[in-house]
Amino acid sequence: xxxxxxxxxxxxxxxxxxxxxxxxxxxxxxxxxxxxxxxxxxxxxxxxxxxxxxxxxxxxxxxxxxxxxxxxxxxxxxxxxxxxxxxxxxxxxxxxxxxxxxxxxxxxxxxxxxxxxxxxxxxxxxxxxxxxxxxxxxxxxxxxxxxxxxxxxxxxxxxxxxxxxxxxxxxxxxxxxxxxxxxxxxxxxxxxxxxxxxxxxxxxxxxxxxxxxxxxxxxxxxxxxxxxxxxxxxxxxxxxxxxxxxxxxxxxxxxxxxxxxxxxxxxxxxxxxxxxxxxxxxxxxxxxxxxxxxxxxxxxxxxxxxxxxxxxxxxxxxxxxxxxxxxxxxxxxxxxxxxxxxxxxxxxxxxxxxxxxxxxxxxxxxxxxxxxxxxxxxxxxxxxxxxxxxxxxxxxxxxxxxxxxxxxxxxxxxxxxxxxxxxxxxxxxxxxxxxxx
Amino acid sequence: xxxxxxxxxxxxxxxxxxxxxxxxxxxxxxxxxxxxxxxxxxxxxxxxxxxxxxxxxxxxxxxxxxxxxxxxxxxxxxxxxxxxxxxxxxxxxxxxxxxxxxxxxxxxxxxxxxxxxxxxxxxxxxxxxxxxxxxxxxxxxxxxxxxxxxxxxxxxxxxxxxxxxxxxxxxxxxxxxxxxxxxxxxxxxxxxxxxxxxxxxxxxxxxxxxxxxxxxxxxxxxxxxxxxxxxxxxxxxxxxxxxxxxxxxxxxxxxxxxxxxxxxxxxxxxxxxxxxxxxxxxxxxxxxxxxxxxxxxxxxxxxxxxxxxxxxxxxxxxxxxxxxxxxxxxxxxxxxxxxxxxxxxxxxxxxxxxxxxxxxxxxxxxxxxxxxxxxxxxxxxxxxxxxxxxxxxxxxxxxxxxxxxxxxxxxxxxxxxxxxxxxxxxxxxxxxxxxxx
Numbered sequence: 001x002x003x004x005x006x007x008x009x010x011x012x013x014x015x016x017x018x019x020x021x022x023x024x025x026x027x028x029x030x031x032x033x034x035x036x037x038x039x040x041x042x043x044x045x046x047x048x049x050x051x052x053x054x055x056x057x058x059x060x061x062x063x064x065x066x067x068x069x070x071x072x073x074x075x076x077x078x079x080x081x082x083x084x085x086x087x088x089x090x091x092x093x094x095x096x097x098x099x100x101x102x103x104x105x106x107x108x109x110x111x112x113x114x115x116x117x118x119x120x121x122x123x124x125x126x127x128x129x130x131x132x133x134x135x136x137x138x139x140x141x142x143x144x145x146x147x148x149x150x151x152x153x154x155x156x157x158x159x160x161x162x163x164x165x166x167x168x169x170x171x172x173x174x175x176x177x178x179x180x181x182x183x184x185x186x187x188x189x190x191x192x193x194x195x196x197x198x199x200x201x202x203x204x205x206x207x208x209x210x211x212x213x214x215x216x217x218x219x220x221x222x223x224x225x226x227x228x229x230x231x232x233x234x235x236x237x238x239x240x241x242x243x244x245x246x247x248x249x250x251x252x253x254x255x256x257x258x259x260x261x262x263x264x265x266x267x268x269x270x271x272x273x274x275x276x277x278x279x280x281x282x283x284x285x286x287x288x289x290x291x292x293x294x295x296x297x298x299x300x301x302x303x304x305x306x307x308x309x310x311x312x313x314x315x316x317x318x319x320x321x322x323x324x325x326x327x328x329x330x331x332x333x334x335x336x337x338x339x340x341x342x343x344x345x346x347x348x349x350x351x352x353x354x355x356x357x358x359x360x361x362x363x364x365x366x367x368x369x370x371x372x373x374x375x376x377x378x379x380x381x382x383x384x385x386x387x388x389x390x391x392x393x394x395x396x397x398x399x400x401x402x403x404x405x406x407x408x409x410x411x412x413x414x415x416x417x418x419x420x421x422x423x424x425x426x427x428x429x430x431x432x433x434x435x436x437x
Numbered sequence: 438x439x440x441x442x443x444x445x446x447x448x449x450x451x452x453x454x455x456x457x458x459x460x461x462x463x464x465x466x467x468x469x470x471x472x473x474x475x476x477x478x479x480x481x482x483x484x485x486x487x488x489x490x491x492x493x494x495x496x497x498x499x500x501x502x503x504x505x506x507x508x509x510x511x512x513x514x515x516x517x518x519x520x521x522x523x524x525x526x527x528x529x530x531x532x533x534x535x536x537x538x539x540x541x542x543x544x545x546x547x548x549x550x551x552x553x554x555x556x557x558x559x560x561x562x563x564x565x566x567x568x569x570x571x572x573x574x575x576x577x578x579x580x581x582x583x584x585x586x587x588x589x590x591x592x593x594x595x596x597x598x599x600x601x602x603x604x605x606x607x608x609x610x611x612x613x614x615x616x617x618x619x620x621x622x623x624x625x626x627x628x629x630x631x632x633x634x635x636x637x638x639x640x641x642x643x644x645x646x647x648x649x650x651x652x653x654x655x656x657x658x659x660x661x662x663x664x665x666x667x668x669x670x671x672x673x674x675x676x677x678x679x680x681x682x683x684x685x686x687x688x689x690x691x692x693x694x695x696x697x698x699x700x701x702x703x704x705x706x707x708x709x710x711x712x713x714x715x716x717x718x719x720x721x722x723x724x725x726x727x728x729x730x731x732x733x734x735x736x737x738x739x740x741x742x743x744x745x746x747x748x749x750x751x752x753x754x755x756x757x758x759x760x761x762x763x764x765x766x767x768x769x770x771x772x773x774x775x776x777x778x779x780x781x782x783x784x785x786x787x788x789x790x791x792x793x794x795x796x797x798x799x800x801x802x803x804x805x806x807x808x809x810x811x812x813x814x815x816x817x818x819x820x821x822x823x824x825x826x827x828x829x830x831x832x833x834x835x836x837x838x839x840x841x842x843x844x845x846x847x848x849x850x851x852x853x854x855x856x857x858x859x860x861x862x863x864x865x866x867x868x869x870x871x872x873x874x
Contacts, residue, residue: 016714061763308800329770333773336750336753337765337770353496353498353821354821380763383763384792399708400760401757401758401759401760
């Protein structure tokens with residue numbers, strides 16, 4: 001543990017050194033290690049290859065549920081959801097609507113119960129920038145943050161009051177990207193490099209979107225092109241002298257029959273309705289936004305709220321017999337096992353088999369919108385994430401289980417400073433190539 | 438549910454029809470679905486391809502711990518370990534040696550707390566045969582069985598009293614196989630076909646050994662050759678009119694660093710010894726035989742016995758921070774989640790990340806004996822198993838989670854009888870080709 005100095009901050013029980021060299025944490029949405037491995041094999045990510053060879057690389061785990069916000073907020077806060085409270089997009093409030101209960105979104109800055117490393121560092125004097133793909137995530141991570149904070153999605157609307165920057169589009173120099181395209185993530189990476197060049201920033205967090213990973217498997221032309229794009233921008237950050245930590249929020253897996261391409265879905269609410277004479281069980285899919293039903297609403301993690309007179313053990317036993325279910329357990333066991341906030345999950349937690357997703361009722365999910373065989377996340381199969389750095393690491397415990405939410409600790413407290421400029425200048429990319437897709 | 442008749446038997450709460458057509462259940466040791474998929478892609482298993490096309494195929498789960506005996510006995514009994522009691526090779530008896538405690542083997546017929554479908558069917562008049570690769574498994578499955586029961590390993594020593602057959606070697610017509618070779622499993626398959634040809638048998642259980650899978654990955658020349666061998670014998674059983682159910686006890690995964698080939702092991706006893714001032718914690722590796730330490734003693738599942746004054750929650754919290762650990766939980770949660778006998782596991786249960794195994798102390802495991810990068814099993818990554826039949830299935834619940842221990846139920850109660858001879862005779866293999874490797 002570092003000694004406290006005026007150059008350290010304490011955040012959620014961990015101590016961090018304020019950045020000595022400018023430091024960027026890059027979180028790739030949905031990039032499991034197999035995406036990086038395939039891109040490395042194809043030779044399209046020479047800078048990442050160099051990070052692995054000359055920097056440091058760890059096998060790491062994200063948080064289960066392997067969902068975007070649960071992991072992004074864990075990374076930003078350096079602690080699991082039990083401490084910061086964000087365990088998905090949706091939570092059930094059983095007391096809403098006069099006791100009827102309602103699914104509510106977990107998107108408000110007020111919903112986050114812990115401080116981020118970013119906000120605390122900013123308050124201690126560090127110049128901080130956060131760029132996300134989606135604006136929803138920017139709102140969550142921007143909680144209490146004095147600094148630049150904008151999303152690729154809403155860069156055109158950025159204002160000094162709301163985002164700490166008024167000219168985001170001009171700064172980045174790219175057109176406002178279409179939200180459902182790889183351009184959204186490239187905008188984030190380009191913004192990071194531009195901020196590094198044009199603004200005085202000490203600490204940066206960049207979060208790309210999993211659009212490509214949702215559609216394309218590791219090793220596909222599209223996935224390799226995406227990671228090659230990321231690689232080029234990382235090389236530029238490195239050439240500018242930045243310490244880089246690279247991780248992911250979660251992986252992404254095929255959730256369809258390999259032969260037929262048909263989605264593999266266990267419809268939990270249908271099953272409960274058929275088994276039980278209790279109309280008031282309520283399956284909540286934390287991958288989904290409340291009231292927004294599309295194919296993205298299917299992930300490998302669900303929680304179930306039960307009426308008071310229904311025994312959770314009985315429901316657990318029934319669910320264990322349902323095709324596609326890997327694990328069903330009670331609230332307290334799940335909260336302890338997965339470090340979740342017990343008050344924001346149901347009495348029962350279900351995790352799907354790696355190649356399955358969990359739905360509510362078949363008629364509530366419109367699978368006709370799927371243009372490619374379903375890929376998704378949320379369970380054990382998407383917990384493995386990359387964790388790599390363009391610096392060697394000192395004073396680390398070799399036996400420790402690494403998590404994606406250790407990335408700030410490693411980058412700020414353990415990166416070896418002596419080799420800040422050890423990476424060859426030959427990797428510097430000419431300015432004109434900066435925005436090549 | 439079938440109506441009870443003189444042609445049905447009740448075993449551990451499930452009702453089975455006695456075989457109408459001769460029925461074989463074949464359990465491939467360590468053959469995860471990816472082994473079959475790779476062999477199918479290579480085109481070397483034409484009969485299995487036909488089973489998938491014209492029979493029935495389910496994605497199924499085995500039992501966690503994904504270990505041989507826990508799954509083999511589950512299959513034979515049609516129920517999980519909570520009911521039959523076999524959850525590994527080793528169990529800790531804390532009262533042994535005058536309270537000092539000792540690891541004891543779970544290999545005795547007396548250790549099985551439930552009846553097998555095989556033994557009950559034999560008592561009801563079915564002519565039953567069980568052939569296993571290893572003799573240890575034969576002893577477990579032979580519990581109370583009136584019928585033929587021998588192992589490839591000890592076929593040369595088979596006697597009428599112990600094995601229900603005196604001339605096992607002569608019957609099979611192959612030399613006594615070396616125990617650490619693919620020949621051990623080929624002997625099992627050859628024995629099955631010979632029994633089908635030469636003896637009056639109604640119900641047969643064949644269990645091959647995971648020697649090949651431990652050494653070779655899916656799609657390797659060696660793994661494809663193994664499954665091609667199995668395929669040839671299955672085709673012969675089919676040509677003889679047998680109903681065939683094919684499953685596996687567990688899968689098999691790489692447990693080493695993909696780049697360096699180095700085994701990835703979390704040494705739990707070393708970690709506990711370093712953390713705690715309690716000399717009497719005891720890590721038990723149920724994959725291992727007690728007192729036999731070799732590379733096979735490393736799997737992805739462990740249980741830990743604690744002294745009475747040590748809080749399991751504290752140990753669970755520590756273990757969650759150890760590299761390679763995917764899940765740590767208390768005894769009761771684990772027993773409920775994984776349907777295990779609570780009295781045969783420790784106060785804490787640990788499951789490794791898919792690419793890790795769990796060891797006791799580093800100095801207790803001799804990894805120098807590894808001739809190829811470590812592959813093993815025991816955790817979630819090895820729970821998926823094939824489950825296929827050379828018959829179509831009737832009256833089945835499409836939403837059900839299938840387990841390998843449903844194989845007797847499906848083969849005996851749901852196989853469609855009308856197409857017993859639907860498979861083309863062209864697949865019949867000439868007798869002289871029978872033993873070709």
